Amino acid sequence: MKVLATYNIKGGVGKTATAVNLAHVAAAHGNRVLVWDLDPQGAATFYFRVKPKVKGGGKAIVRGSLELGDAIKATDFDNLDLVPADFSYRHLDLWLDDAKKPLVRIRRALRQVSEEYDYVFLDCPPSISLTSESVFRAADALLVPTIPTTLSLRTYEQLDRFVEENPDMVRELKILGFFSMVDRHKRLHRRFMNDLRAAHPELLEATIPNSTDIERMGVHREPVGAYGKGSKPARAYEALWSEIQTRL
Amino acid sequence: MSKMRRYEVTAAGDFASVLAVLTDHLGLRLLSLDEGQRSWLDTPAGTLERAETTLEFRRPSGDGTPTLTWAAEGRVLVHDPCVSSTPPVQSSELPDSPAFARLATLVDGGELVAGPTVNSQIAVLACLDDEEKTTARIIFDRSETIDGITLPMLLEVLPLRGYEDEASALEKKLKRSVALSASVTPMRELAQQGASEGRGAGSGEDGAALVPTMSAASAWRAVFQDLSDAITKSFSGVLSGNDPEDLHAFRVAVRRIRTILQDGDDVVDPESRDRFRHEYRWLGDVTTPTRDADVHLIEFPELAATLPPSRREELVPFKGILERHRADCHAAMTVELRSMRRAEFGTAWLSFLADDDAWTGCGDLADEPVLRIVLRRVEKANRQLVKNGRKISKKSPAIALHELRKEGKRLRYLLECFSPLFNEKALATILRPLRDVQDDLGEFQDTEVQANALLELAGELEGADDHSALMAIGGVIEQLGVRGAEARASFSKTFGQFDNRKVQRAFDQLEPRKKKR
Ligand SMILES: Nc1ncnc2c1ncn2[C@@H]1O[C@H](COP(=O)(O)OP(=O)(O)O)[C@@H](O)[C@H]1O
Ligand SMILES: [Mg+2]
Numbered sequence: 013m014k015v016l017a018t019y020n021i022k023g024g025v026g027k028t029a030t031a032v033n034l035a036h037v038a039a040a041h042g043n044r045v046l047v048w049d050l051d052p053q054g055a056a057t058f059y060f061r062v063k064p065k066v067k068g069g070g071k072a073i074v075r076g077s078l079e080l081g082d083a084i085k086a087t088d089f090d091n092l093d094l095v096p097a098d099f100s101y102r103h104l105d106l107w108l109d110d111a112k113k114p115l116v117r118i119r120r121a122l123r124q125v126s127e128e129y130d131y132v133f134l135d136c137p138p139s140i141s142l143t144s145e146s147v148f149r150a151a152d153a154l155l156v157p158t159i160p161t162t163l164s165l166r167t168y169e170q171l172d173r174f175v176e177e178n179p180d181m182v183r184e185l186k187i188l189g190f191f192s193m194v195d196r197h198k199r200l201h202r203r204f205m206n207d208l209r210a211a212h213p214e215l216l217e218a219t220i221p222n223s224t225d226i227e228r229m230g231v232h233r234e235p236v237g238a239y240g241k242g243s244k245p246a247r248a249y250e251a252l253w254s255e256i257q258t259r260l
Numbered sequence: 261m262s263k264m265r266r267y268e269v270t271a272a273g274d275f276a277s278v279l280a281v282l283t284d285h286l287g288l289r290l291l292s293l294d295e296g297q298r299s300w301l302d303t304p305a306g307t308l309e310r311a312e313t314t315l316e317f318r319r320p321s322g323d324g325t326p327t328l329t330w331a332a333e334g335r336v337l338v339h340d341p342c343v344s345s346t347p348p349v350q351s352s353e354l355p356d357s358p359a360f361a362r363l364a365t366l367v368d369g370g371e372l373v374a375g376p377t378v379n380s381q382i383a384v385l386a387c388l389d390d391e392e393k394t395t396a397r398i399i400f401d402r403s404e405t406i407d408g409i410t411l412p413m414l415l416e417v418l419p420l421r422g423y424e425d426e427a428s429a430l431e432k433k434l435k436r437s438v439a440l441s442a443s444v445t446p447m448r449e450l451a452q453q454g455a456s457e458g459r460g461a462g463s464g465e466d467g468a469a470l471v472p473t474m475s476a477a478s479a480w481r482a483v484f485q486d487l488s489d490a491i492t493k494s495f496s497g498v499l500s501g502n503d504p505e506d507l508h509a510f511r512v513a514v515r516r517i518r519t520i521l522q523d524g525d526d527v528v529d530p531e532s533r534d535r536f537r538h539e540y541r542w543l544g545d546v547t548t549p550t551r552d553a554d555v556h557l558i559e560f561p562e563l564a565a566t567l568p569p570s571r572r573e574e575l576v577p578f579k580g581i582l583e584r585h586r587a588d589c590h591a592a593m594t595v596e597l598r599s600m601r602r603a604e605f606g607t608a609w610l611s612f613l614a615d616d617d618a619w620t621g622c623g624d625l626a627d628e629p630v631l632r633i634v635l636r637r638v639e640k641a642n643r644q645l646v647k648n649g650r651k652i653s654k655k656s657p658a659i660a661l662h663e664l665r666k667e668g669k670r671l672r673y674l675l676e677c678f679s680p681l682f683n684e685k686a687l688a689t690i691l692r693p694l695r696d697v698q699d700d701l702g703e704f705q706d707t708e709v710q711a712n713a714l715l716e717l718a719g720e721l722e723g724a725d726d727h728s729a730l731m732a733i734g735g736v737i738e739q740l741g742v743r744g745a746e747a748r749a750s751f752s753k754t755f756g757q758f759d760n761r762k763v764q765r766a767f768d769q770l771e772p773r774k775k776k777r
Contacts (some may be wrong), residue, residue: 042338042359061393085422088386088394090336091359093421130358233392 013126014260015119016133017151020167023138026157026192028055029226029236031135033249034155034256036235039092041253043130046084047094048118051137054097060087061233062096070098073121080121089238093129119150153260154185157192157220160204168212188259190216190252216259218252221245264334265431266446269413270482271439272614275381275402278413278438281616285437286430288385288398295382296320297406300375300448301347303367311366313337314448317347317374328355330363334399334418338363347374376451378403378411387430395419395426401447405454414447415440435474436627437616439482441680442471470680472631472772476527477619479630483520483677485613487513498547499597501590504554511551514544519673523637529622532612539605546596552713553586555706566739567732574732581720634678635770641671642767649697649755658708661748665701672698686769693758700754703747711740 016034018027031047039045049056054064062085072078073095084093122132134151156171158164171187189212195201209215220226223245225236232239237246269278282288298318302308308315313332320326326342338359348354349372351364380403386394399416417434419427434440470479490513497506521528521537560579564572596602612618619626625633645667652660672694679687718733757763 042340042357042361061391063391063393083422086420088420090339 013129014131015151016153016155018135019154019156021138025159028135030155030157031133032056032059033235034253035133036237037249037253038131039089045092046129046132049097049135052099056135057097059229059233060094062094064097066098069100071100074117080124154187156189158189159193160191160201191219193222194219195222216255218255220248265417266443267415267440268443269415270441270485272485279383281437282385288387291384291386293383297379299377301372303370304373307367334416348372377406378451395423396430403447409454411450411454435478439478472681473629475627476630476633477626480524480527481619487517499594507551511547514540516673516677519670520677526623526625529618546593549589550593553589556582563736567735571732574728577729581717631681638674645671646759661701662705668698682770683772686766689766690763693763696754697758700747700751704744707740707744711737
């Protein structure tokens with residue numbers, strides 16, 4: 013079982029879109045996939061039409077008093093399950109800094125289902141901060157969607173610093189950055205991408221275009237591949253997934 | 261993990277009409293409707309079956325792409341288009357995907373062989389909640405073997421993980437709207453049986469597999485359906501008259517329908533109940549003379565054997581009379597069975613069984629769990645039988661015993677028609693002595709009826725002026741009298757075998773033990 017966490021301290025960069033669509037692609041290829049919606053806003057949960065509630069409270073899973081398996085809901089897609097968002101996650105960011113390390117606990121909770129799934133996607137809220145080592149303990153890889161604007165640089169600067177300071181940890185954690193919401197017509201986007209690729213050759217080749225098809229996920233309440241099979245964004249997520257697999 | 265539940269659809273009506281109930285009445289969303297050929301694949305050693313998974317190769321009618329589906333307990337593990345138009349014969353020919361890689365590991369690189377092949381219509385439906393999220397998937401499958409043997413329609417309910425409560429609620433609704441009986445046999449097995457045996461329509465003696473929790477209305481309907489099948493099955497044999505067993509089976513089914521109608525108050529729509537009770541009584545009556553004539557002929561050799569060998573020859577002319585009489589009765593009966601009345605009522609009955617509206621809100625107790633209602637009616641029938649049975653003495657008139665026989669029949673048919681609902685042991689404890697009581701009462705009445713009939717038919721011999729034959733008949737009738745008297749004499753003992761603590765306690769144990777899940 014591989015655990016992939018979407019990560020970016022900024023909101024609205026496409027973390028949830030990434031988790032939902034990659035999970036859908038991976039499941040369609042016959043992998044057994046679980047999405048765990050850790051964002052109390054519950055966007056991933058909404059896209060799968062599931063009610064944002066965990067019986068007994070989502071915190072109880074993280075605390076270990078509720079079995080993760082009891083909270084799992086099957087989505088409408090074969091081989092694709094979901095742990096819904098729960099309002100009790102709203103202080104998840106605060107717990108991060110206390111000694112209890114909730115993301116370590118998340119990893120522990122996931123161990124109960126490690127035989128059942130090939131891939132787990134953790135859809136993280138933007139408030140999770142990179143400074144906490146528990147993020148790294150929880151995941152095998154970070155998926156970092158990056159909008160090609162200077163504002164996104166901060167995440168990368170932070171990542172750089174972290175990699176420098178924690179060389180041991182980074183050996184085990186794969187950091188997979190890629191460009192999201194790319195508008196090829198914008199000269200600014202193109203220039204920024206070239207610059208960042210020069211500084212970070214490890215950035216993935218595949219990019220996700222800025223697309224109204226993806227925006228419409230909120231209307232359809234489905235992954236883009238479900239209603240736009242073979243569309244340009246659906247193909248982009250397919251390509252991103254194949255590239256990610258070569259890096260894991 | 262959510263368990264798939266499988267039902268055999270016992271409702272009247274074809275695939276399309278049941279599908280219409282699922283979509284229009286129950287509001288299920290039709291996700292796909294496929295028609296075509298499908299084969300089940302497995303290793304020669306049956307590896308996939310042992311792993312409780314199925315691998316299906318489907319070739320849609322028309323020019324769609326064939327697909328390969330690997331599923332466990334109805335849960336699709338992988339469903340992929342298949343490049344070749346023939347089933348893969350090697351695991352290396354499976355499509356390239358992580359799930360099929362797992363399958364290849366399971367079959368260990370071995371050979372795949374095609375098992376039974378059927379032509380199917382398969383509808384996949386979704387039960388949605390108020391967010392339009394699927395809570396359960398329903399697979400409705402109508403198949404026939406390639407030799408054209410129709411297999412029972414199956415309905416599989418697959419709760420999605422985390423939605424077990426919603427799925428249970430759906431099942432309750434389903435059972436109220438469509439006559440279903442729980443089944444463990446998947447289509448692959450039915451197809452296998454169908455291919456090897458040519459399994460016919462309609463089921464055995466004890467009929468519909470019922471479940472205690474289904475609504476009284478759907479249980480009554482299922483029992484009627486099953487009995488109607490028995491009638492349909494024997495009908496052409498009844499008309500041809502070649503085998504008396506057909507008429508016998510026909511009459512038992514009619515009699516059972518009458519009993520179940522009689523005990524269907526507050527469950528069956530009252531107007532229909534009255535109408536069909538009346539019509540089935542008529543149908544029973546028009547077949548009685550032929551059945552009696554059959555019995556004379558069936559029993560004749562045995563009765564003749566009770567005479568001294570020298571006198572048996574003398575019965576030959578009488579046997580001719582019996583045969584003529586039987587032919588007359590049969591001819592008269594066929595006229596009735598081919599009448600407009602019979603045709604109209606037969607059609608009305610079938611559409612009544614197929615009409616869901618006739619079975620919803622049709623009585624105060626229609627939605628109650630069937631077991632509770634049936635137990636109440638069994639108890640009542642038993643109470644009456646015991647009360648009146650105890651009143652029988654050596655002096656009771658014959659009519660009192662005939663009445664008692666009817667009460668016994670009512671109890672027996674209730675128990676037999678709903679037998680799948682009961683605890684088997686308790687049921688057997690009751691039925692054994694009850695059948696003995698009925699045999700006794702039957703012997704008493706039938707010998708009397710037969711003696712009277714023979715006496716009347718013997719009148720025809722008089723014209724022939726054949727005194728020796730008449731004398732021989734006298735001996736036969738006497739013999740019938742002896743048998744009747746013996747039956748009557750043994751009644752109190754036989755009844756005592758039924759009216760005792762052990763058997764009567766079994767009535768309290770008819771409710772099946774709760775199975776631990
Ligand atoms: N590639 C894209 N093109 C256009 N809109 C996108 C794209 N990716 C995400 N969006 C939209 O942007 C908004 C934020 O995306 P989301 O995935 O929820 O980001 P995050 O999880 O990082 O907050 C959503 O309304 C989503 O529909
Ligand atoms: Mg999000």
